[in-house]
Structures are given as C-alpha cells and as structure tokens.
Amino acid sequence: MSTTTAAEVPTSATTGVWFVGARGSVATTATLGGLAIGRGLAARTGMVSELKEVAVAGLVDVERLVFGGHDVVDTTLLDRASALAATGVIPTGLVHQLADDLAAADARVRPGVRADAGPQRDAAEQIEDDLHVFRREHQLDRVVVVDVSSTEPPAPPRPELASLADLELALDKSASPLPLSSLYAYAAFKADCPVVAFTPSAGPSLGALAELAKERGLPWAGRDGKTGETLVKTTLAPMFATRALRVRSWASYNLLGGGDGMTLADPAAAASKTATKAAGIESILGHPVDGPLHIDYVDDLGDWKTAWDHVSFEGFLGTRMNLQFTWQGCDSALAAPLVLDLVRLVARAHELGESGPLGALGFFFKDPLGGFEHALAAQWRALTQWCEYLGTLS
Numbered sequence: 001m002s003t004t005t006a007a008e009v010p011t012s013a014t015t016g017v018w019f020v021g022a023r024g025s026v027a028t029t030a031t032l033g034g035l036a037i038g039r040g041l042a043a044r045t046g047m048v049s050e051l052k053e054v055a056v057a058g059l060v061d062v063e064r065l066v067f068g069g070h071d072v073v074d075t076t077l078l079d080r081a082s083a084l085a086a087t088g089v090i091p092t093g094l095v096h097q098l099a100d101d102l103a104a105a106d107a108r109v110r111p112g113v114r115a116d117a118g119p120q121r122d123a124a125e126q127i128e129d130d131l132h133v134f135r136r137e138h139q140l141d142r143v144v145v146v147d148v149s150s151t152e153p154p155a156p157p158r159p160e161l162a163s164l165a166d167l168e169l170a171l172d173k174s175a176s177p178l179p180l181s182s183l184y185a186y187a188a189f190k191a192d193c194p195v196v197a198f199t200p201s202a203g204p205s206l207g208a209l210a211e212l213a214k215e216r217g218l219p220w221a222g223r224d225g226k227t228g229e230t231l232v233k234t235t236l237a238p239m240f241a242t243r244a245l246r247v248r249s250w251a252s253y254n255l256l257g258g259g260d261g262m263t264l265a266d267p268a269a270a271a272s273k274t275a276t277k278a279a280g281i282e283s284i285l286g287h288p289v290d291g292p293l294h295i296d297y298v299d300d301l302g303d304w305k306t307a308w309d310h311v312s313f314e315g316f317l318g319t320r321m322n323l324q325f326t327w328q329g330c331d332s333a334l335a336a337p338l339v340l341d342l343v344r345l346v347a348r349a350h351e352l353g354e355s356g357p358l359g360a361l362g363f364f365f366k367d368p369l370g371g372f373e374h375a376l377a378a379q380w381r382a383l384t385q386w387c388e389y390l391g392t393l394s
Contacts, residue, residue: 022069068108197222257301
C-alpha cells in the first residue's frame with residue numbers, strides 16, 4: 001500500500017472544522033496536528049486520507065482547514081496541549097512552535113451547552129448562529145461538525161421524536177427533549193453543516209435527524225471511532241471465520257485514564273461504549289460469542305490505554321486452542337489523524353452533493369451507520385471504491 005504526501009486531485013476549498021469538545025484531548029491533538037502539517041512541521045503518518053487509494057477522491061488540503069468549536073471547560077488549547085506534551089502524547093517542541101496558532105484557534109472556541117442550560121430551542125439557535133458566524137468570518141466554503149465530546153449514556157427509544165415534525169414540536173414544548181449530542185447534530189444540520197459522530201453517543205442517528213439531513217441534502221458519518229482494540233478485533237475475527245475455526249469465547253479487558261476513562265467509569269456512559277465495541281464480533285463470526293467486555297478507569301494511565309484480549313477457539317476434531325493479544329496505545333494520537341481523514345472525506349462528499357449516512361466510511365467506526373459490514377478488509381474495499389468513484393466526479 002503506497003502513500004502520497006498530498007491529495008492527487010486536491011480541492012482549493014477552505015473547510016472549517018468545528019469540534020464539539022474542542023478543548024478535549026482528541027480535538028487538541030487533531031488541531032495541533034493539522035496546524036503542524038500545515039506549517040510543514042510534522043509528517044502525515046497515520047492519515048488514511050494520504051494513501052493514494054483514498055487521496056484519489058480529491059480531498060481538501062490539510063493546510064486549508066480552519067479549526068474552531070464548542071466546549072464547556074475554560075482550559076485553553078495551549079494548556080491542554082502542554083499537558084498532553086508532559087505525558088508524551090505530543091512533542092513539546094511543537095507546542096512551543098505553534099503556541100500562537102493554538103491561541104488563535106482557541107479564540108474561535110465558543111461556550112458549549114450544558115445539560116441544565118434551559119430550553120434546547122434557544123441553545124440550538126445559539127449553536128447554529130455560532131456556526132454561521134464561523135463560516136462567514138473565515139470565508140469558509142463549508143464547515144464539518146465533529147463530535148468528540150464525552151460519551152453519553154445510551155439514549156432511550158423516543159418514538160415521539162420519530163419524525164422531524166414531532167422533533168420541532170418537542171423543542172417548542174419541552175425544555176430538553178434531546179441528548180446533547182443530538183442537539184448539536186440538529187443545530188449543525190440546521191446550519192447546513194455535515195456531521196461526524198466520533199463518539200458512541202446518539203448524535204445524528206435519531207430518525208428525525210436523519211430526516212433533517214436528507215431534507216437539507218447533508219452527509220453525515222458515524223459512529224464511535226475505531227482506533228485501537230476494536231480495530232484489531234475486526235481484523236482478527238474474519239481470520240477465524242474464513243478458516244472455519246469456531247470462536248467459543250472472546251474476553252476483553254480495557255484499562256484507560258484521562259478524561260475518557262473518567263467518563264467511562266460511570267456504568268451508564270460505559271454502556272454506550274461497550275455496546276459499540278461488542279457489535280462487530282458476532283456480526284463477523286455469524287454466531288453468539290461468550291465472554292465479558294470490561295472498561296476500567298486507571299487515573300495513572302493518563303491518555304494511554306492498555307487492552308488485553310483472550311480468545312478461546314475450537315479447531316479440527318474439537319481441539320481447544322487460544323489466542324491472546326495486548327494492545328497498548330495513545331487514544332488521542334490514534335484518533336486525531338482519523339478525525340482529520342473524516343473531515344476531508346465528508347467535506348468532499350458534501351462538495352459533490354452526497355447526502356445521508358455515508359456507509360462507505362464504516363472503515364473508521366465501531367458501529368458503522370449506513371452499512372452493516374464490520375470486517376476491516378471489506379470496509380477498506382468499500383472505502384477505496386467509493387473514493388475512486390468520487391475521483392471520477394472531479
């Protein structure tokens with residue numbers, strides 16, 4: 001698989017990247033990385049969009065991305081980047097070199113919405129206004145909204161919000177009918193912005209919001225970025241299936257720190273994450289698989305994560321065997337390039353008039369919306385075929 005240092009048919013458009021959770025670890029790492037690449041201070045390692053099979057789509061240059069967003073915390077991007085550098089997530093030298101650029105990006109971060117903020121209709125209108133101002137002030141061709149905020153508990157079924165008309169009525173009558181992730185998606189679509197749902201939260205997946213996106217002709221992608229252990233699982237599971245080896249159990253144990261780990265220490269929030277992490281294995285293998293899936297918070301680990309998996313499988317004549325693997329990595333450093341990839345791909349889809357859930361981007365997600373394939377190799381084929389098609393539309 002070969003790489004290229006620039007998109008083969010790059011677009012000259014300028015694209016805004018609007019993070020929900022703009023001062024969190026993933027958004028800060030992605031912002032710093034985008035700025036560093038734009039100034040020629042960093043390589044593009046880890047960026048799928050730089051592989052020639054994907055770059056053929058004709059993607060916006062990283063140098064033409066402008067960063068902003070919402071957050072509820074006061075910590076600046078520079079402070080967050082310095083903290084990440086102190087734990088080895090990003091190079092300290094880059095933080096010093098890009099201090100002014102980080103400060104400029106931080107000045108574009110607006111106050112986020114809290115759960116107790118009051119009527120969501122008012123909050124949605126403020127978010128929408130922030131997006132319009134961002135687009136206008138920076139003369140952007142489009143803005144892609146990326147949700148990298150804290151994971152929410154699973155959203156209960158809301159049949160009363162099945163249609164867009166019902167949702168609009170609920171926003172007028174009820175103070176808080178939507179999870180915050182879905183409120184942001186609603187406001188983004190109203191502002192004519194595509195959405196990337198990088199967390200397992202409900203986001204744009206509610207039926208009414210899918211209807212709104214279709215009505216506005218907007219693409220969206222999700223859900224829950226596939227960055228570490230699940231990436232390995234969706235690579236290994238097809239091996240067992242295609243060799244006719246029956247997996248009897250698959251136990252997964254995850255240890256992580258940082259803000260994400262602290263959020264997932266809440267069992268309600270962890271339920272969203274474990275649901276998306278578990279979705280792919282049984283789909284790929286075609287039968288139920290026993291085994292626990294745990295996520296435990298260890299403050300000392302910071303932004304680093306360790307996952308240990310034990311797979312018990314059965315071979316010829318019932319012989320029992322097992323496979324074990326350990327994955328150790330930095331979630332932010334793994335997620336950030338994928339975020340930049342998704343922004344570039346979704347922006348291109350929007351530019352070319354694509355709308356609805358982009359199933360071809362399932363390669364990037366644990367719970368791929370708009371498609372049913374979980375095996376990584378098959379997802380890669382779907383992605384590259386789609387990119388080749390987009391390239392023919394240039």
